Amino acid sequence: MIEWQRGRTAVDMIERDDGLLVANQSAPMLFAPLRRWPEAEREAVCLARGDVLDVGCGPGRVALHLQGRGHRVTAIDHSPLVVQVARDRGVRDCRALGLDQVGPGIGHFETVIMFGNGFGLLRSRAAAPRLLRRLAAVTAPGAQILASSLDVYQTSDPVHLAYHARNRARGRMPGQLRLRIRHRHRATPWYDFLMVSRDEMAEVAGAGGWRLDRTIGEGKYYVGVLTRGAVG
């Protein structure tokens, strides 16, 4: 991403723990202006209201857009390097913080944004409720999360179908991907990333004290609108 920011077209690779290796094609999207966002996110971002927490902000495409619309935005990303890029690009309040470090100190928000497949940061059925409660703790009743995901079940690729089956056999949600990013000789640690169907998003949200009100977008890639119940 840093190399992309500098104008190079670096290719890094996403490796899944079944050995699948594919080019990471998200770099252009990370820097895209509103008109090139996925349609579901373009529509959903209009629902943002009040102070916004942008989780997994990357280089700040969403934070910059919402700042420009007058919102007070706190953007977080677990990578200090990425946070520096976002700051350089003009994100005013950007902090190196992972979702599992979010706590009452950082503010009180009406809207939480998790774009760019951001629902994936909830990691797994096991990890999600705790993380969702962390978000509840920095929001008021009636607050919303706008989170995008990819319905990975809309595939006929046997490699993916075998991966889903393997996850099911292990008691995981089928779309719980164990991934790492590789670039030249570097590799991130393995991490879990959760892709869900709309029904699964409702189930995961519910277990964490949020309710899936509706989804935006017709295709595989969609945004869920989650609202917080009365109890934090």
Place this chain on the structure above:
Amino acid sequence: MIEWQRGRTAVDMIERDDGLLVANQSAPMLFAPLRRWPEAEREAVCLARGDVLDVGCGPGRVALHLQGRGHRVTAIDHSPLVVQVARDRGVRDCRALGLDQVGPGIGHFETVIMFGNGFGLLRSRAAAPRLLRRLAAVTAPGAQILASSLDVYQTSDPVHLAYHARNRARGRMPGQLRLRIRHRHRATPWYDFLMVSRDEMAEVAGAGGWRLDRTIGEGKYYVGVLTRGAVG
């Protein structure tokens, strides 16, 4: 390679056993006509005389060129799929055979071609003499091998320098690369591939009963002209 042949621009990756992962950019070269070959190979191919054994022929760029010039060419490649592609493209005598399966049955050649970094197929200082003697057994005294290699020592990349040092510490030639090809969920087994300086090529050749007469090309990538001594 198959996908390339079908007009797709598939990217597969080369993984080295230190974790280095880079895009395999050899696909266009495998199909290149003479005018786009590396200069050293373009010059060296003019030295071919008599019957030719093309080792590691790939889709047959060298075999097709030499057939067109009137040579009788036997082309071998360890991959049956690749051999099929070469046949489909017009290579008349193409066999699925690895270098370690070459034996007197296949013919008697005046020229052995190992292009496309083909010297690498000799694998390691330990494996090379035996493989070079296999080639001696299918050639006459005075026969020649035209083999290309890459002088990997012309680098300042710390990742490569560390790899060379690690090889030295293990008693390997520094340019003995342990590689595998990955494409989506598939991976080849690990294999050794030997990259040498000009001096090292002379040393390796000598240990296998061949003499490096001269090299062609000024840069990192060059072709060695090896001739066979009197004793097979």
